[in-house]
Amino acid sequence: MSDPRVCVIGAGNLATRRILPYIGSAGGQVAGVCDLDRERAARNARRFGGRVYTDVEAMLDAETPDGVLICIGPGEHAKFARQIVRRGVPVYVEKPPAATAAETLEIARAARHAGVLCMTAFKKRHNVAYGRAKEWLAGFKPGDYYALSMDYGASPYPNTSVERSLLLDFGIHAIDLMHYLFGDVSEVFAFSKGSNAYAVSLRFANGAVGSLNITDGRSFHVPTEEVEITVRGGNFMTVHNSSEWRISEQERPVEWREPSTFVSTGESGNETGHFAEIVDFLSAIREGRRTSRSDMYESYKSMALYEAIRHSAGTGERVRMFYETL
Numbered sequence: 001m002s003d004p005r006v007c008v009i010g011a012g013n014l015a016t017r018r019i020l021p022y023i024g025s026a027g028g029q030v031a032g033v034c035d036l037d038r039e040r041a042a043r044n045a046r047r048f049g050g051r052v053y054t055d056v057e058a059m060l061d062a063e064t065p066d067g068v069l070i071c072i073g074p075g076e077h078a079k080f081a082r083q084i085v086r087r088g089v090p091v092y093v094e095k096p097p098a099a100t101a102a103e104t105l106e107i108a109r110a111a112r113h114a115g116v117l118c119m120t121a122f123k124k125r126h127n128v129a130y131g132r133a134k135e136w137l138a139g140f141k142p143g144d145y146y147a148l149s150m151d152y153g154a155s156p157y158p159n160t161s162v163e164r165s166l167l168l169d170f171g172i173h174a175i176d177l178m179h180y181l182f183g184d185v186s187e188v189f190a191f192s193k194g195s196n197a198y199a200v201s202l203r204f205a206n207g208a209v210g211s212l213n214i215t216d217g218r219s220f221h222v223p224t225e226e227v228e229i230t231v232r233g234g235n236f237m238t239v240h241n242s243s244e245w246r247i248s249e250q251e252r253p254v255e256w257r258e259p260s261t262f263v264s265t266g267e268s269g270n271e272t273g274h275f276a277e278i279v280d281f282l283s284a285i286r287e288g289r290r291t292s293r294s295d296m297y298e299s300y301k302s303m304a305l306y307e308a309i310r311h312s313a314g315t316g317e318r319v320r321m322f323y324e325t326l
Helices: 013-025 040-048 056-063 074-085 101-114 128-137 166-182 274-287 296-315
Strands: 004-010 029-034 051-053 067-070 093-094 118-123 143-153 185-194 197-204 210-217 223-230 233-240 244-249 250-259
Touching: 004 013, 004 056, 013 029, 013 040, 013 067, 013 274, 029 040, 029 056, 040 051, 051 056, 056 074, 067 274, 074 093, 074 101, 074 143, 093 274, 101 118, 101 296, 118 274, 118 296, 128 166, 128 223, 128 233, 128 244, 143 166, 143 197, 166 197, 166 210, 166 296, 185 296, 197 296
Parallel strands: 004 029, 004 067, 029 051, 067 093, 093 118, 143 210
Antiparallel strands: 143 223, 185 197, 197 210, 223 233, 233 244, 244 250
16 A cells, blocks of 8 residues: 555644644655634645545545544544444544543444454553563563552643543553553552542552552643563563663663653654554554554553542542453
């Protein structure tokens, strides 16, 4: 296949800054841009190419794209994702994949039934540091995983709705990362201070334990993201701000990575994952793959974990996880 022709639904800040500019560099071409605000769609079409639309169905009928990227509010993600995969067209959905775990599972089932790729833009699954962490962990048996901890801070959040809450809009990245690195979670217990801070304890299905702290009492201008991974036998890895890492094996340092420039706030699309996830999507289209590093069924599991954390923090109950199958 030549450069995949893709359409983009949404012309807001994220689509304008993090999606459309990367499509050409990732080897694709923009066929159409759709937004209810025609002026915003026209602005992005001028900058990045493609025809202008205000109706999704009209765009899909006219362009017959090789793939569609959805970048709007999560309340509409499920509706459009199901609509598009039923046409047999691969879909990339911005995080969170839907408003609920149940809706996310519906998307995953629709994609499985249609036999097409459907992925979520969980950037941490695609960035350099956590890709290395996943690769490193693959050298050990899951039963030897001991502990995973993450501290994740944001600027003050409005927390005026579920969609604009710290836990779903920001914290979902950390929640998904815990699941991505150590696998399925079996039990969850969480404390919270309102909607502004969460302290979460996890037990993984492989027997490992985890802790997750998320707060909006910090700053996006001074990123704070610390991850500690411990494996049996004096093996451990530390990741700092999604870009630096240290690895020790059998109690001896074996690898150190510190970028020469400060990239964790977004200067590199590979370091943050924004560019790499679009490369993955376009590569999957070319190769005819039905899955990606952030497959929609995996996203359902992360959304189920999000809902368990929210429930535990609200009720004070320990939650035992259950994942429905496709």
